[in-house]
Amino acid sequence: MNGKIDTAQAAMLVINTILPTATVVLPVIISNYAEQDAPLSILLSTVAGLIVAAIVGTAIRVSNGAPFLTWVGERSSPIVATVLGLFMLQFYLDTTATILREFVNFIKDNVLLNTPVTVLVILILLITIYMVRQGIESIARVNSIVILLYGFFAPLFLFGIIHEMNVHHLLPMFDHSLASLTLASITPTTWMSEVAVLLFLAPYLKDPQKARIAGWVGLLFVAVLMLFSLVTALMVFGPEFIKLSAYPGFSAAGVVHFGRFFEKLDILFISYWVLSIYLKFSIFLFVTIECFKQTFRVSSSRPFIGALGLVIALECLFNWQNIDKLNLYNKEGRFLTFFLFNVLVPLAAIMLHRIQRARAKRRECET
Template sequence: MNGKIGTTQAVLLVVNTILPTATVVLPIIISTYTEQDAPLAIILSTLAGLLIAWIVGTVIQNSNGAPFLDWVGEKSSPVVSVILGLLMLQFYLDTTATILREFVNFLKDNVLINTPITVLVILILFITIYMVRQGIEAIARVNSLVILLYLFFVPLYLLGLYSDLNVHHLLPMFDHSLAEITLASLTPTAWMSEVAVLLFLAPYLQYPQRAKIIGWTGLLFVAILMMLILITALMVFGPEFIKLSAYPGFATISILRVGRFIEKLDILFISYWVLSIYLKFAIFLFVTVECFKQTFRVSSSRPFIGALGLIIALECLFSWQSSAKLNNYNQEGRFVVFFLFNVLVPLGAVLLNRLHKARSKRKGLET
């Protein structure tokens, strides 16, 4: 059952839509370009993300929470709606497959080293399909509980690292040009643009007119946590180590200790990250299914969840076999694709709505 989700639940969904993979992928990409000035790239990408959230929120407010593709069809034509739906369905299938691959790669590299990737993909997919079949309201409730655990993990994280923090690793500041900082901010901007999932969550928002506030609040929360992770990693290891580490955030966690009697807390944090990434994967699988439902005008998407999951699994296994290619896509190709579908599509919807209003006014004056 897909009931309505409240504003706070929607904010927390936005947070977990972005944060789990961002904490794994972004630190090394940002630090490669800007080293100790990496926090400046987070600030710049957050500003861009807030603008994207404004565009997405404007679309949802204009449609009053109506299904996105149905609303586009009303403002233009059913043919345009179907074509756009097919393109966005391909986009969400690809994006969900890369999320699954990042999840599997991390588990394979750090936890379940000897487990075949195919087995990991099947297990993750079965669990996530079950989650999606319960509906977005159930996902939102579980997601809220997982996010609340930050109240426990963040203080523990800071307390455990306190003796290892060295502020001198952040110096000298402002040592990189604006061009380098802008280049470093492109990839995190792509992650911030994932706030556009609200376009397909809009029919389930209890208060769709608050969509802008939902997007802004979620992105600010993500920015704060990303800044925390990035700055602490820099202060512990310095910028040179981060550029060489595959997972600098988790390398930082590996040295956590509280006093002389609590140490090796990395497995606790990894377990929490696994919970978060499960929810991110579930959110994107739900959005993919919702895009399919709106594109093909089916009354119930439940019979198609397994088939879409199978397509995602096959793409995960055969399109992203090389971790190097996936990393290269994250660093160079993701921004272009995400900008097209997460920024230009909602921006085009805003312009389409204004054009439709202008035509309606013109017809009213003529009559």
């Protein structure tokens, strides 16, 4: 059974909606464009993300937390809502499948080297389906605990790596053109736009009017942690290494040590990242199921969770088995689809609401 979540829990959900895969995928892409100026692209993408959060929060506020597709159907027609729902369902199925593939690729490359990919997919999916069946309130509670653990892991990481850091790796600053910084900020902007999951979490918010605040707080926290991860990796290895490394953040974690007594602590940070990515995957699976429920107007989605999980698993195994294809999609293809569904769709819903409200006022004046 799904209970209600407060604004703080919603903000924490936004953090783990974005951060786990962003810290793995983005550093390499950003560094190829901006090198030591990569932190500036994070700042630019954060500004764009805050605008997206304002749009999403406004859509939730004017709908008063109503199910998004149901509200769109009331403002337009059930047919329009169904067609939009089908497109959005495809979008969330694809996105959830790519998250699962990034999760599996990381585990396969760094932890379980000899375990078949199919076994990893099945195990991860079964655990996540169990999490989703407990409801969004349970996910939010566990997520809040994981977020609070940043207060332990971030200082531990910093203190263990501080002697390996060289500030000269960040120089010269402002060495890249605005065009390069803009190109570097496009991909992280797509990750920031994932704040739009709040559209489908809105019915479970205790105070939907504060959805915008939840989005802003979550994105600012994501920006701080992304800058922390990126800057520390740059100061340890320099921009050239980051461009060549598959997982620069975890490479930096690999050199964390405290004297000669505690070293090789990367497995500790990897374990924490696994907790975070499980929560991200569960949030997107929940949102996918919620989109399915609103599209087909079913009262309960529990009988369909397994079927949707199977579709996601098959797409993960067969559509995204080519790593180069997935990397190309992350670098060039995500922006268009994410901009369409995470920005233009809620913006169009807001415009439709305002047009209808203006017409209603005009009719009242005429009568």
